[in-house]
Amino acid sequence: MLWYLSGTLLIGLIIVSMASTLPVAFAFLLANMIGVLVFIGGQAGLEQLVANATTSITSFTLVTIPLFILMGELFFHTGVSNRIFDVLDKLFGRLPGRLSYMTVSGGTLFAALSGSSMANTALLGASLLPEMTRRGYKDHLSMGPIVACGGLAIIIPPSGLAVLLGSLAHLDIGALLLAGLVPGLLLALLYAAVIFISVRIDPNAAPRYDVEPASWGEITRLVAVNLLPMAFVIFLVVGLIVLGLATPTESAAFGVLGVVIVAACFRSLSVIAFKKAIVGSAKVSGMVFLIIMGSSTFSQLLAFSGASPGLISWATSLDVAPVVLLAAMFGVLLFLGLFMEAASIMMLTVPIFFPLALGLGYDPIWFGIIMLISLEIGLATPPFGMGLFVLLGVAPKGTTLGQVSLAVLPYLACTVFLVLLLVAFPQLTATFR
Numbered sequence: 001m002l003w004y005l006s007g008t009l010l011i012g013l014i015i016v017s018m019a020s021t022l023p024v025a026f027a028f029l030l031a032n033m034i035g036v037l038v039f040i041g042g043q044a045g046l047e048q049l050v051a052n053a054t055t056s057i058t059s060f061t062l063v064t065i066p067l068f069i070l071m072g073e074l075f076f077h078t079g080v081s082n083r084i085f086d087v088l089d090k091l092f093g094r095l096p097g098r099l100s101y102m103t104v105s106g107g108t109l110f111a112a113l114s115g116s117s118m119a120n121t122a123l124l125g126a127s128l129l130p131e132m133t134r135r136g137y138k139d140h141l142s143m144g145p146i147v148a149c150g151g152l153a154i155i156i157p158p159s160g161l162a163v164l165l166g167s168l169a170h171l172d173i174g175a176l177l178l179a180g181l182v183p184g185l186l187l188a189l190l191y192a193a194v195i196f197i198s199v200r201i202d203p204n205a206a207p208r209y210d211v212e213p214a215s216w217g218e219i220t221r222l223v224a225v226n227l228l229p230m231a232f233v234i235f236l237v238v239g240l241i242v243l244g245l246a247t248p249t250e251s252a253a254f255g256v257l258g259v260v261i262v263a264a265c266f267r268s269l270s271v272i273a274f275k276k277a278i279v280g281s282a283k284v285s286g287m288v289f290l291i292i293m294g295s296s297t298f299s300q301l302l303a304f305s306g307a308s309p310g311l312i313s314w315a316t317s318l319d320v321a322p323v324v325l326l327a328a329m330f331g332v333l334l335f336l337g338l339f340m341e342a343a344s345i346m347m348l349t350v351p352i353f354f355p356l357a358l359g360l361g362y363d364p365i366w367f368g369i370i371m372l373i374s375l376e377i378g379l380a381t382p383p384f385g386m387g388l389f390v391l392l393g394v395a396p397k398g399t400t401l402g403q404v405s406l407a408v409l410p411y412l413a414c415t416v417f418l419v420l421l422l423v424a425f426p427q428l429t430a431t432f433r
Helices: 003-019 024-039 042-056 060-077 082-092 098-114 117-134 139-154 160-169 173-179 181-201 216-242 248-265 271-305 307-317 322-337 342-359 364-379 386-394 401-424 426-430
Strands: none
Touching: 003 024, 003 271, 003 307, 003 342, 024 042, 024 271, 024 342, 042 271, 060 098, 060 117, 060 160, 060 248, 060 271, 082 098, 082 117, 082 216, 098 117, 098 139, 098 181, 098 216, 117 139, 117 386, 139 160, 139 181, 139 364, 139 386, 139 401, 160 173, 160 271, 160 342, 160 364, 173 181, 173 216, 173 248, 173 364, 181 364, 181 401, 181 426, 216 248, 271 307, 271 342, 307 342, 322 342, 322 364, 322 401, 342 364, 364 386, 364 401, 364 426, 386 401, 401 426
């Protein structure tokens, strides 16, 4: 069978299955079963499918995924996250647009502690949006930064999606996590710059209000009591990998231990909170492992059928610059982000895009960060951006999808600008590698 026909068959099976409302992981498993019968045949094909699926989820490195998820679940269910706002509230004092800056700084810290963009968005929205609305903040300084900063958890370690991407694309997970650190912090600075410019142009977009000033002694005490323990957890997760003292799996385990210790010291570690965290992480981890099973086998089928080698050979033979094909892949990711959630996009594109990127001579870790940034944009684009719907769930009654989508546009422009920066200066992803 010609490569483009086999590729169309396999991808068409996925699209039809998903269109029938079959869960994503099961859609891939169904397509894989039909694929092995067509391209391998009979019982031997099904046995190979089972063997490949088993091998794909029995790697020790995948232990990182449930541990990072558990760390984030513990962080939110124990209420430790609320202490960060107490510190930020005092640090920003009477700064114009202080609540918007609190969103950016808080979202960046939460991204380094949770690894979940949805949880990050929900926490920021529930904690800050009511106060912003009450103070008369305009949408682009209230809802905009909340949705945008929620997505930082995709790039800044410990990113659950980065671990999933590394597993699907067979990348060095530690290198991928560290590669996202500088781009993630740069993106947060770009968001802060948007807020600064917006407030300077239109001071009424973030009305000033009286705030009781805090003494340096009080600020020092809050930072020491509430913020330094969070820095300790971040060091356990990121610092140990940077220093080469722990693998990503080991640092994830240390991160869970760190959150448990911090929550216990704050006397917020209850049996109920621990149970909710365990149940939540088990549900999400089970879904992730099903995704890995389906996608890894799908990748092998694409190669066995000749679809992915044929596509790579055709694309690399085109008389165009590699950056043109890179832009095309970026455009496809943005288009899929309008309709699909991040894990589904990765399952569909990783088996095709990563071999193509390697064939074009791109660094796979660098390309992985480009892909994660593209997925972050997808979280904030209508009609199915999950970040938009999470915020709508905590927004004032009457808030529309159009309002939230318009509010986040300046921040999406920052994200696209970051992609251009990474294309021009790829070494930004190699700072800590």
